[in-house]
Amino acid sequence: xxxxxxxxxxxxxxxxxxxxxxxxxxxxxxxxxxxxxxxxxxxxxxxxxxxxxxxxxxxxxxxxxxxxxxxxxxxxxxxxxxxxxxxxxxxxxxxxxxxxxxxxxxxxxxxxxxxxxxxxxxxxxxxxxxxxxxxxxxxxxxxxxxxxxxxxxxxxxxxxxxxxxxxxxxxxxxxxxxxxxxxxxxxxxxxxxxxxxxxxxxxx
Amino acid sequence: xxxxxxxxxxxxxxxxxxxxxxxxxxxxxxxxxxxxxxxxxxxxxxxxxxxxxxxxxxxxxxxxxxxxxxxxxxxxxxxxxxxxxxxxxxxxxxxxxxxxxxxxxxxxxxxxxxxxxxxxxxxxxxxxxxxxxxxxxxxxxxxxxxxxxxxxxxxxxxxxxxxxxxxxxxxxxxxxxxxxxxxxxxxxxxxxxxxxxxxxxxxx
DNA sequence: CCATTCATGTAATCGGTTACATGATTCT
DNA sequence: AGAATCATGTAACCGATTACATGAATGG
Numbered sequence: 001x002x003x004x005x006x007x008x009x010x011x012x013x014x015x016x017x018x019x020x021x022x023x024x025x026x027x028x029x030x031x032x033x034x035x036x037x038x039x040x041x042x043x044x045x046x047x048x049x050x051x052x053x054x055x056x057x058x059x060x061x062x063x064x065x066x067x068x069x070x071x072x073x074x075x076x077x078x079x080x081x082x083x084x085x086x087x088x089x090x091x092x093x094x095x096x097x098x099x100x101x102x103x104x105x106x107x108x109x110x111x112x113x114x115x116x117x118x119x120x121x122x123x124x125x126x127x128x129x130x131x132x133x134x135x136x137x138x139x140x141x142x143x144x145x146x147x148x149x150x151x152x153x154x155x156x157x158x159x160x161x162x163x164x165x166x167x168x169x170x171x172x173x174x175x176x177x178x179x180x181x182x183x184x185x186x187x188x189x190x191x192x193x194x195x196x197x198x199x200x201x202x203x204x
Numbered sequence: 205x206x207x208x209x210x211x212x213x214x215x216x217x218x219x220x221x222x223x224x225x226x227x228x229x230x231x232x233x234x235x236x237x238x239x240x241x242x243x244x245x246x247x248x249x250x251x252x253x254x255x256x257x258x259x260x261x262x263x264x265x266x267x268x269x270x271x272x273x274x275x276x277x278x279x280x281x282x283x284x285x286x287x288x289x290x291x292x293x294x295x296x297x298x299x300x301x302x303x304x305x306x307x308x309x310x311x312x313x314x315x316x317x318x319x320x321x322x323x324x325x326x327x328x329x330x331x332x333x334x335x336x337x338x339x340x341x342x343x344x345x346x347x348x349x350x351x352x353x354x355x356x357x358x359x360x361x362x363x364x365x366x367x368x369x370x371x372x373x374x375x376x377x378x379x380x381x382x383x384x385x386x387x388x389x390x391x392x393x394x395x396x397x398x399x400x401x402x403x404x405x406x407x408x
Numbered sequence: 409c410c411a412t413t414c415a416t417g418t419a420a421t422c423g424g425t426t427a428c429a430t431g432a433t434t435c436t
Numbered sequence: 437a438g439a440a441t442c443a444t445g446t447a448a449c450c451g452a453t454t455a456c457a458t459g460a461a462t463g464g
Contacts (some may be wrong), residue, residue, distance in 0.1 A: 016451070022427040024320040034415055047315040050362070054452065056417055077461065089310040095323040099332070102314050104339070109221060110306050111251040111378045116228040118371040119299040135308070166400060169391050174315045174386075178390060181385035182378075189374050196370060218424070238443050258424065260445055280432070283443040 013065055015093065018058050023086055023094045025149075026068060028164055030079040033059055046175050059084055060144045067093055114189070123197035129190035136183030143175045217269055219297065222262050225252045227290055227298045230272060232368055236285040237263055248345075250379050261289060271297055318393070327401035333394035340387030347379045 025031065025039050034058075037052045048056075064070045067090030070082040081129070110132065118124050150169045157165070229235065231242050237260050256263075266272045274286040291300070314336065321329050328338030346348070353375045372381045 007213065017316065020320070021316055022314065027320065027323065032415075033417090034413095044319070046309055047312045049309065049311065049452095051453070052415095053417080053419095053454080060408050075414090075459075078413090079460075080274050080416060083269070091323065094320055096326050098317050099328060100338075102317060102332075104314065106251055106337075106382065107252065107253065107311070108251045108378070110308065111375060112225055112228065113302050113306060114222065114378065115248070115251070115371055115375050116224070116231065116298055117374065118366065118368045119231065119295065120302050124303060129307075132306075133306075162322065164322045166396070167319055170396065171315060171319050172320065173392065174312070174318065174389055177385040177389040178310065181381040185378055185381040188377065192370070236443075237445090238441095253424095255420075255425070256443095257426080257445080257447095277441090282441090283432075285443060 004111045013061060015062070015065065015067070017048075018050055018054060019062055019067070020094060020097050022055065022058055022062065025093060026084055026086045026090060030083050032073075036084075046116060047171070050051065062090070066090075081186070119176075122193040122200065126190050126197060129186045129193065133179065133183050133186035133190060136179045136186060140176060140179040140183060143172050143179060143204050146166035147172045147176065198201055218264060218389045219269065219271070220267070222254055222258060223254075223271070224255060224298060224301050226259065226262060226266065226333075227271065227294055229296060229297060230288055230290045232290045236277075236287050236289050240288075242276075247371065266294070284399055325401070326397040326404065330394050330397035330401060333397065337394060338386050338389035340383045340390060344383040345382060346385060347383060348374050350376045351380065353360070 021044065022036060025036055025044060033052065033056050037055050039049075040050045040055065042050070046078070059068065059070075063070060066087060068084045068086055069192060070084045073083050074080050104138070147169065150165060150172065153163055153171060157163075158170075225244070225248065226240060228241050235243070237256065240396065241254075241256045241259050242261075244252070244259065263272065263274075267274065267288075270291060272288045272290050274288045275283060277287050291398060337385050351373065354369060358369055358373060361367075
């Protein structure tokens with residue numbers, strides 16, 4: 001019998017990806033849960049999403065763990081709000097997590113459908129790919145606009161220092177890579193399916 | 205007061221993405237749960253994953269819904285197994301799902317980390333991106349090998365008919381697009397971070 | 409007048425991960 | 437002798453989605 005005494009693996013609450021996502025938003029600016037939710041839609045939502053119902057309890061957990069703290073901001077025309085700030089401990093935890101190894105898990109519903117597309121008349125699916133290509137093109141234009149702004153800002157500075165600007169540039173770069181490559185794939189696929197539909201017609 | 209009588213929204217069990225993922229594997233060949241699990245790792249796992257603990261109960265649910273059925277295959281040197289087959293109903297459900305609209309949700313842990321990379325010394329993160337670029341390059345070579353084989357098979361056939369070959373080609377195409385574009389992004393980012401590290405050195 | 413914004417949450421449910429449990433056979 | 441393969445599952449937990457609940461102020 002070894003010295004083990006049925007120890008529970010981890011009594012201190014471990015922080016998950018959602019927690020780091022929120023910390024990543026909060027290190028850039030002090031925000032209320034509501035404001036975080038907005039940013040989890042718009043810039044951060046391009047690579048990570050979280051609804052309010054997930055954000056509020058997670059903020060409480062982060063505070064319990066000492067990674068953030070809040071102060072009450074009283075307002076008269078709007079409801080009072082809790083504004084959160086990352087603590088030194090929280091900042092250190094986030095920085096340490098960045099250097100940890102990252103598994104590469106891909107879960108793509110559209111590709112999952114593509115895998116079974118052979119069950120369906122190609123003439124009926126081709127438009128779905130055309131449409132999707134169009135959406136990616138719109139997203140691409142948006143991201144490229146963001147990137148131009150960020151590049152202008154960085155050129156003015158000379159070098160980034162400890163501001164998040166370089167990280168922002170890198171992040172939109174990922175969005176651009178995604179939108180462009182999947183957009184191209186959608187168009188290529190649409191073309192292939194249209195060709196398949198034509199040869200089907202000829203063959204009866 | 206309207207005519208509503210607090211009806212539960214859906215008494216018939218609704219099938220989720222996991223169910224369609226399994227159907228998509230099973231329409232191609234009759235398999236045991238164990239064999240499905242293997243394919244959920246290797247070819248399908250490139251865009252959708254599922255462990256055995258998820259697969260076995262889901263197969264039972266699919267059978268209850270009449271979308272698959274199984275027969276017992278007795279073996280003498282190996283344990284007996286249940287081999288599943290998709291029913292006509294299951295095939296129709298899968299085909300219908302392919303034509304449904306698909307939300308575009310991206311959740312990328314590596315990009316989430318990149319968003320907070322400005323908290324860390326660039327000289328320490330650059331290698332992580334170099335490494336990741338290398339992994340994508342390896343995956344890319346693998347996928348391109350698959351594609352060559354599939355293309356050879358399709359050229360021989362002339363046109364795809366009702367076989368999954370064209371869908372396979374399209375699916376590896378997505379893998380290639382992903383591996384190439386994220387690989388390039390990783391290299392570009394590594395270069396940028398190395399440059400940032402150098403200018404940091406100069407500035408002290 | 410109705411929808412939206414600001415602001416906070418709870419509850420129920422579903423989907424996914426990790427660990428546990430068993431047992432013969434074959435490979436190193 | 438020990439690890440891996442074939443074959444089936446269960447249980448506990450965690451993370452994420454959807455729906456519910458409240459209430460003032462502003463904009464169309």
